[in-house]
Amino acid sequence: QNGVLRVGTSFSCSSLNPYTTTQSSCLAALRLMYPSLGQASGSEVLPDLATSWSSDDKGAVWTFKLKTGQWSDGKPLTAKDAAFTFNMLLKHVNGPTARRARAIANVEKAEASDDQTLVITFKQPTSNAVGRLAQILIVPEHVWAPLAEGDGAKIATFPNDEPVVAGPFKLSRFAADQVILLEANGDYFGEAPALKGVGIQFFTDSTSMVQALINKQLDLVTPLPVTSVEAAKKAGITVASYPGLRFHSWLFNSSENQKASPEIRDIKLRQAFAHAIDRKKIAEVAYLGFATPGDSMVPKVTGDWSNPKVVPEKFDLDLANKLLDEAGYAKGADGWRTTNGRKMSYKVLIPTNVEGAEGLRALEIVTADFKQIGVELVTEQSDNATIAAAITGPDNTFADSTIAQWGWIPQMDPDFILSVVLCSQIGGLSETAYCNKDYDVLYDAQAKEVDPEKRKQTVWQMQEILERDRPYIVTVQQNNVEAYAPGWSGFIENPIGFLDYTSNRPFMSMKPGN
Amino acid sequence: MKLKAALTILGLFFLAALSGPLLGLDPGPIDVQHIFAAPSAQNWLGSDDAGRDVLIQLVIGALPSLVVGLSAAAVAILIGGTVGILAGYSRGWLDLVLLRIMDYFIVVPALPFAMVITAIWGPGLGHMIVVIGILLWSTTARVVRAQVKSGRERLYVQRARALGASHFHILTRHILPQVLPLIGTTGSLAVALAILTQAALEFFGLAGTGVLSWGTMIRFAFQRDAMLNDAWWVVIPPGLCICLVITACYWLAQSLEQKLNPRLHTTDLRIRSFALRASAEKP
Amino acid sequence: MSALLELKSVRVEFAARGLFGEGPRVVAVDDASLTVGRGEIVALIGASGSGKTTTMRAALGLQPIDAGEILLSGQALGKMTGRALKDLRRRVQLIFQDPTEALNPRMTVDEIMREGLSIHHIGASAAERRQMIAEALGFVGLTPPCDFLARHPHRLSGGQRQRVAIAAALALSPDLLIADEPVSMLDPSIRAGILDLFARLRAERQMSTLMVTHDLPSAYHLADRVYVMNNGRIVEQGATRAVFQAPRHDYTKTLIRAASGRPVA
Amino acid sequence: MTSRSRYLLGKIGIAVFGIFATLTLNFFLFRVLPGDAISSMARVPGGSVELKEALMRQFGLDKPLWGQYLDYLVQLAQGNLGVSYSSLRPVTDEVLRALGNTVPMTLLGILIAILVGVTSGIIAAWKHDTAIDNVISNIATVIYSAPTQWIAIMLVLAFASYLPVSGASDPFAFANDIWSILADRVKHMILPSLTLALATFGQYTLVTRSAVLATLGEDYVSAAKAQGYPVSRVLAYQALPNALVPIVTLIALSAGTVIGGSVVVETAFSWPGIGRAMYDAIVQRDYPMLQGALLVVTIVVILVNLLADLVNMKLDPRIVE
Amino acid sequence: MPAIEVEKLNVWMQAGDGRIIHAVKNANLSLGNGGQLAIIGESGSGKSTLLMALLGLLPPNASVSGRVIVNGVDVFEGPEAALAGLRWREVAMVFQASSNPLSPVHMIGQQLTRLLVFHGHDPKRAKARMRELLDMVRLPAQCEQLYPHQLSGGMRQRVVIAFALACQPKVLLADEPTTALDPIVQAEIIELILALRQSLDLALVLVSHDLALVGRMQGDLAVMLAGDIVEYGPVTQLMTKPKHEHLRTLLAALPDFGLVEEPA
Ligand SMILES: Nc1ncnc2c1ncn2[C@@H]1O[C@H](COP(=O)(O)OP(=O)(O)OP(=O)(O)O)[C@@H](O)[C@H]1O
Ligand SMILES: Nc1ncnc2c1ncn2[C@@H]1O[C@H](COP(=O)(O)OP(=O)(O)OP(=O)(O)O)[C@@H](O)[C@H]1O
Ligand SMILES: [Mg+2]
Numbered sequence A: 001q002n003g004v005l006r007v008g009t010s011f012s013c014s015s016l017n018p019y020t021t022t023q024s025s026c027l028a029a030l031r032l033m034y035p036s037l038g039q040a041s042g043s044e045v046l047p048d049l050a051t052s053w054s055s056d057d058k059g060a061v062w063t064f065k066l067k068t069g070q071w072s073d074g075k076p077l078t079a080k081d082a083a084f085t086f087n088m089l090l091k092h093v094n095g096p097t098a099r100r101a102r103a104i105a106n107v108e109k110a111e112a113s114d115d116q117t118l119v120i121t122f123k124q125p126t127s128n129a130v131g132r133l134a135q136i137l138i139v140p141e142h143v144w145a146p147l148a149e150g151d152g153a154k155i156a157t158f159p160n161d162e163p164v165v166a167g168p169f170k171l172s173r174f175a176a177d178q179v180i181l182l183e184a185n186g187d188y189f190g191e192a193p194a195l196k197g198v199g200i201q202f203f204t205d206s207t208s209m210v211q212a213l214i215n216k217q218l219d220l221v222t223p224l225p226v227t228s229v230e231a232a233k234k235a236g237i238t239v240a241s242y243p244g245l246r247f248h249s250w251l252f253n254s255s256e257n258q259k260a261s262p263e264i265r266d267i268k269l270r271q272a273f274a275h276a277i278d279r280k281k282i283a284e285v286a287y288l289g290f291a292t293p294g295d296s297m298v299p300k301v302t303g304d305w306s307n308p309k310v311v312p313e314k315f316d317l318d319l320a321n322k323l324l325d326e327a328g329y330a331k332g333a334d335g336w337r338t339t340n341g342r343k344m345s346y347k348v349l350i351p352t353n354v355e356g357a358e359g360l361r362a363l364e365i366v367t368a369d370f371k372q373i374g375v376e377l378v379t380e381q382s383d384n385a386t387i388a389a390a391i392t393g394p395d396n397t398f399a400d401s402t403i404a405q406w407g408w409i410p411q412m413d414p415d416f417i418l419s420v421v422l423c424s425q426i427g428g429l430s431e432t433a434y435c436n437k438d439y440d441v442l443y444d445a446q447a448k449e450v451d452p453e454k455r456k457q458t459v460w461q462m463q464e465i466l467e468r469d470r471p472y473i474v475t476v477q478q479n480n481v482e483a484y485a486p487g488w489s490g491f492i493e494n495p496i497g498f499l500d501y502t503s504n505r506p507f508m509s510m511k512p513g514n
Numbered sequence B: 001m002k003l004k005a006a007l008t009i010l011g012l013f014f015l016a017a018l019s020g021p022l023l024g025l026d027p028g029p030i031d032v033q034h035i036f037a038a039p040s041a042q043n044w045l046g047s048d049d050a051g052r053d054v055l056i057q058l059v060i061g062a063l064p065s066l067v068v069g070l071s072a073a074a075v076a077i078l079i080g081g082t083v084g085i086l087a088g089y090s091r092g093w094l095d096l097v098l099l100r101i102m103d104y105f106i107v108v109p110a111l112p113f114a115m116v117i118t119a120i121w122g123p124g125l126g127h128m129i130v131v132i133g134i135l136l137w138s139t140t141a142r143v144v145r146a147q148v149k150s151g152r153e154r155l156y157v158q159r160a161r162a163l164g165a166s167h168f169h170i171l172t173r174h175i176l177p178q179v180l181p182l183i184g185t186t187g188s189l190a191v192a193l194a195i196l197t198q199a200a201l202e203f204f205g206l207a208g209t210g211v212l213s214w215g216t217m218i219r220f221a222f223q224r225d226a227m228l229n230d231a232w233w234v235v236i237p238p239g240l241c242i243c244l245v246i247t248a249c250y251w252l253a254q255s256l257e258q259k260l261n262p263r264l265h266t267t268d269l270r271i272r273s274f275a276l277r278a279s280a281e282k283p
Numbered sequence C: 001m002s003a004l005l006e007l008k009s010v011r012v013e014f015a016a017r018g019l020f021g022e023g024p025r026v027v028a029v030d031d032a033s034l035t036v037g038r039g040e041i042v043a044l045i046g047a048s049g050s051g052k053t054t055t056m057r058a059a060l061g062l063q064p065i066d067a068g069e070i071l072l073s074g075q076a077l078g079k080m081t082g083r084a085l086k087d088l089r090r091r092v093q094l095i096f097q098d099p100t101e102a103l104n105p106r107m108t109v110d111e112i113m114r115e116g117l118s119i120h121h122i123g124a125s126a127a128e129r130r131q132m133i134a135e136a137l138g139f140v141g142l143t144p145p146c147d148f149l150a151r152h153p154h155r156l157s158g159g160q161r162q163r164v165a166i167a168a169a170l171a172l173s174p175d176l177l178i179a180d181e182p183v184s185m186l187d188p189s190i191r192a193g194i195l196d197l198f199a200r201l202r203a204e205r206q207m208s209t210l211m212v213t214h215d216l217p218s219a220y221h222l223a224d225r226v227y228v229m230n231n232g233r234i235v236e237q238g239a240t241r242a243v244f245q246a247p248r249h250d251y252t253k254t255l256i257r258a259a260s261g262r263p264v265a
Numbered sequence D: 001m002t003s004r005s006r007y008l009l010g011k012i013g014i015a016v017f018g019i020f021a022t023l024t025l026n027f028f029l030f031r032v033l034p035g036d037a038i039s040s041m042a043r044v045p046g047g048s049v050e051l052k053e054a055l056m057r058q059f060g061l062d063k064p065l066w067g068q069y070l071d072y073l074v075q076l077a078q079g080n081l082g083v084s085y086s087s088l089r090p091v092t093d094e095v096l097r098a099l100g101n102t103v104p105m106t107l108l109g110i111l112i113a114i115l116v117g118v119t120s121g122i123i124a125a126w127k128h129d130t131a132i133d134n135v136i137s138n139i140a141t142v143i144y145s146a147p148t149q150w151i152a153i154m155l156v157l158a159f160a161s162y163l164p165v166s167g168a169s170d171p172f173a174f175a176n177d178i179w180s181i182l183a184d185r186v187k188h189m190i191l192p193s194l195t196l197a198l199a200t201f202g203q204y205t206l207v208t209r210s211a212v213l214a215t216l217g218e219d220y221v222s223a224a225k226a227q228g229y230p231v232s233r234v235l236a237y238q239a240l241p242n243a244l245v246p247i248v249t250l251i252a253l254s255a256g257t258v259i260g261g262s263v264v265v266e267t268a269f270s271w272p273g274i275g276r277a278m279y280d281a282i283v284q285r286d287y288p289m290l291q292g293a294l295l296v297v298t299i300v301v302i303l304v305n306l307l308a309d310l311v312n313m314k315l316d317p318r319i320v321e
Numbered sequence E: 001m002p003a004i005e006v007e008k009l010n011v012w013m014q015a016g017d018g019r020i021i022h023a024v025k026n027a028n029l030s031l032g033n034g035g036q037l038a039i040i041g042e043s044g045s046g047k048s049t050l051l052m053a054l055l056g057l058l059p060p061n062a063s064v065s066g067r068v069i070v071n072g073v074d075v076f077e078g079p080e081a082a083l084a085g086l087r088w089r090e091v092a093m094v095f096q097a098s099s100n101p102l103s104p105v106h107m108i109g110q111q112l113t114r115l116l117v118f119h120g121h122d123p124k125r126a127k128a129r130m131r132e133l134l135d136m137v138r139l140p141a142q143c144e145q146l147y148p149h150q151l152s153g154g155m156r157q158r159v160v161i162a163f164a165l166a167c168q169p170k171v172l173l174a175d176e177p178t179t180a181l182d183p184i185v186q187a188e189i190i191e192l193i194l195a196l197r198q199s200l201d202l203a204l205v206l207v208s209h210d211l212a213l214v215g216r217m218q219g220d221l222a223v224m225l226a227g228d229i230v231e232y233g234p235v236t237q238l239m240t241k242p243k244h245e246h247l248r249t250l251l252a253a254l255p256d257f258g259l260v261e262e263p264a
């Protein structure tokens, strides 16, 4: 209404500190306020503050030509601010700015050779350098320099409730986990957005969110719960459903420390399991058709990065039974298989607050099918922190857990999701304790590869290794389902979703009708 | 009347609860064709978001709800009643210590606490019973304590003391009958709270196991936006079942209270409370 | 021989406590000394509100005392524990002034009567106990017993309640009976019967009695000795006849004059 | 020092001790939890072992438990509740903000519940064993028996088109005159408060009914009848005051469950209150926030119960003796 | 119009164990305005029940037959409003000491003041009147600040008497009003009641076990035994020539005073 786009979301945002928050909705809102070198569009980067960029032959020194602008407190925005931002992040990367470490990996230094030129020097060639750098939000030096002094602890505790910004919008109100209100910034250096303002409201209950959309108290909802699609459509709301990045998967404990059920490390067993998971049914029933059978950990929406040879196993219980028989897991008289004198029964850990009812329904489907291959599954649900501890525990030894169901939201660039299964992530992001030295070597290679084509080959190779060893079985690839009220146009189907932490394009292209 | 109704309802639910495992009832396979199908001749109460029969799920779901609710309440009443009586009856440090412990449990917000314990212990029906019981005993204890404190001062308790009655005797013969109706009422409140807390835990996905119960049915109805799909038959019945069971428990408690309290009807508030007979004949 | 009951300079104060802090203190019993010997019947008479009830409650340890000492059979009440205390509780019975409050409304007469017997394991069998209860009820004129046994106290008349309380105390064959206005609500014939009973029990079993009463004729006829209380103090004591016939204290004089139906002025 | 202030100080001392003990217990209890704030915070694009360690250092979680506890106490002594892990704002601000949302909503709900509950309880006791009694007690029972989340969804369905069903205020309202802001707040409060009221009033009805009924057997009630008091006065002068002890106790007790239980209401209505904050804090293992929220809730509940003790003492003089 | 008119009153009580007690049998009584009636009788003979019936205050386990007219109001069958109007404005009662008619959670003064105000006393003057009443029954002023359980038995009974006299009733039903009192106070209270009777032209029904006191009364005497009124007539006549055996035993049980001699 009157040019303000009111967005409802079930994500939440509790802090507007651009370096400590990890909530994607915060970052998406911050991206509307702060400038950055560029905005992501698929695997590309479109110019924003930087109008153009180039690198030396080795791909180690990158030079960016920048626009100049004005901060909301009247001070000028120049390349110095950009250089300051990168240097500040570098300086404190082992402390307060650790969350941005990956984006500035390998960067050695940043310099502003003049007000409109930024030079960034890498220690070694780095793939997707511009894409990484464009993720960083550039902040005003005059505000942040005092915070960055000393050990920089203030960076992490700075609430930033009255941000000094230079992007297309500026903040007019922020109430943590309730609402962010933005109004168009007249001094924006780029092309003015079509929206006069943006409001993002955070909901804890999806039903009331959908009600608000239907009652015209909201213009756009992201994500729209799949179960309310019919109701929204009935109310004349436009529903967009298109492939997204988020996948759901089964993860197997690969650690030798896990002694109770060593067979879980048997690749043949995992193979058989993969054939007993009815991905189609999960997509159709649990996700009501708003998902597709999953394959690689690098989703198909990332385009070329996803290895086309990695495809979902066909659902075939007979085959699964046969594979298990062949692997020596014999069925007992009661129909359950045994190994080492034990019934094959596994606890499946599931974090219900993130996997949701869909995840539980999916697990029910699998549990029923597994009964037919003589394997018993027992659901164990809790919140994500507890489940994370249960998966890795005790003390990161991975000694207890066997199987879990959880998901990931990869980035358009494959680097991040591929890093999850590195040996070095044990104790970090690893949920499987999977460790393969060959894989790690390939990872390092692709990270240095500046030529996209060559990098692609390596990335594909890595996906094949993962398909063979199966630390994960990707079950479904979830669609992004979003809805907006009639009268709005310019909606783009963005794989990351409408609240995109790498790009302001979804908002910038939205237009109020009539 | 109430007693009969309560016993009938509870009996029926217990029967249902037992018939689930005995008859091996099964709500059928997950079925895409029947997602939120309206009630029909085959599915009297329609089907849910996974296309399974709601009625059969209700029957199966009775067992965990009843078992957890009633046993947790029993735990709560047992601990709460005992501690409340002890604290109210004793003076000095024991009362103080028990009171502090009670305060702690009253202050601790139930849901996060339940979550913590299920997380530490791991899920399971038994654990849930103990968790809920532990959460709820303090209310009973506080109410009972207050009543015992004032009841202890009555003259007939002093008379019993003068008679040489042991503390045990005084507690069981004089104090307990005094607070029994109250324990009955708070006890039935505890049953209600137990079943409701269980449902709330399940609502937040903290119940641990994947057991089908009324609470999980509500949770799924909620999370799968049944009401937006006009599928009232998924939302209303489990809530109603919970209502009915708890109501029956109240009725039970109320009828017991009436039996236990002979003084309840020595006066009432009518201007004339006696009966008038026409003749002087002996009735 | 030591006295059965001995109060030495007992003092009891009440704090009229408000919501915050304490109000002025009331001295209910002030420096009261009193003895009851074996087989003796002692009457405590005195003004209403003079502290008689409080003294009796203190004598049995139901009321904490602020000063003084209480000896039962020569033993300090405060030091007794366990078996001795329990045994004492049987040997000394108290009849409360207010029979309604003193009887548990949730118990029937039968249960009330049986309570003391079962606490002290008196009576070998249920039948014997039933017999003892019937006998005790008979003493106080509640006959036939079966008419009363199943009733709750609030379904009895005032005098009947009082008699239940007396019967319950006597059923335990106490050595010392402390009775706070035990017969105030009884008609003269029953009252006389019960006072006779006290005298008979003294003769038969050496039962001692400490009785508060406002009925001076009863005290005159029954008691060996009297204590006169006024304003928390024991103002006069002595052999009954001596006190009644030659009262020394002004209050006693007024009291006796009032009781004999003469104008008090 | 007068005996009055000594008495008061004693009571306050007990309350302070209670708060301290509760906090200490909470500190350790919640730290026995599996999972920690850092793991979930580090589960983000860019997460690594190094990030985890950096965060541990940042939040002082690399210290031993006792050290953390001491830090916590020192901070607390300075009136500082620490900084929330998730919002990075001082916990004091966060808790006060949440409380500012919870208190009016809860208070309104509780007031409605007490009003309706006690009144209907009295009426039910007065007309006991009649149709009116049956109707009241059964309605109270049935509604009280309904799960809160269920009541919430029913109300949402019934009133979604008339009243706002989420948030504490219209987030997109730019009006700033005090009256329209207030009106907006009240409008948002109605459904959550009503849910809370519906979910709780039943127990007040039932307890009031049985407590009042219990006094009806006493002599002073029939004496009051004899003294010519009409029913309403008998109830107001004799029956109710004598029944108040258990009622007040229960109401005070429900303060804990109501605040704790507001989690459900606050979730169902996206209400940014303390219950919700507590739930979020526990899921995110945001200890400073959790402790802060618990501290506040603890204080509130202890104070309410202290108040109830004092009130009861005033109500029934026999308790003091 | 007589103050009290009782015709063929029967009261039955359920004892709770299935038995039914015939507590009052076919009682006939009548009492003129300003008249006096004493009732004596064995404990449990139905005196209190009879009195309660006059105010229509029998418990729910009672059933009645017959007619009771008090101050022109048919207690059993007249309109409820009339019966309600009767209570305490016209007819007040001193409850037997065995009952606890005082609310345990209110102070004495508060309860008495409230009663006065309710029955139309000017709220400003009620306090003064309350003090006057307490003084009348010889209670010290600080008693108004006490709760019933802080009073001695006699003091409680005096409070109950003060309550009965509070609204200057036309009929006073006194159920053993002085049992718990010492002889001095007892005498004072009896004088007070008799004096009030005279000045207010009060009709008085007095239940007592004190035959000496009854002997001093003018008016009628009713003797009850097991629910029956076995004797009914002028006091002087009955006391001197008891017809019924029961009254004779009662009189015989009267202990002889033996202390009438003037103390030296
Ligand atoms: N509420 C009641 N329920 C059943 N029976 C009762 C009730 N109140 C009194 N009675 C019985 O009715 C009879 C008459 O009782 P009532 O109280 O009138 O006696 P009373 O003459 O006043 O005796 P007292 O001098 O002992 O007070 C007694 O046998 C008594 O047991
Ligand atoms: N619990 C109490 N709190 C405060 N004062 C009390 C308490 N109990 C008794 N008193 C006071 O103590 C005094 C003595 O009371 P007590 O009951 O001993 O008198 P009593 O001699 O038995 O009188 P009565 O013959 O009237 O029963 C009275 O002034 C009374 O008000
Ligand atoms: Mg006394």
Ligand SMILES: [Mg+2]
Binding pocket: C157, C158, C159, E047, E048, E049, E096, E175
């Ligand atoms: Mg009587």
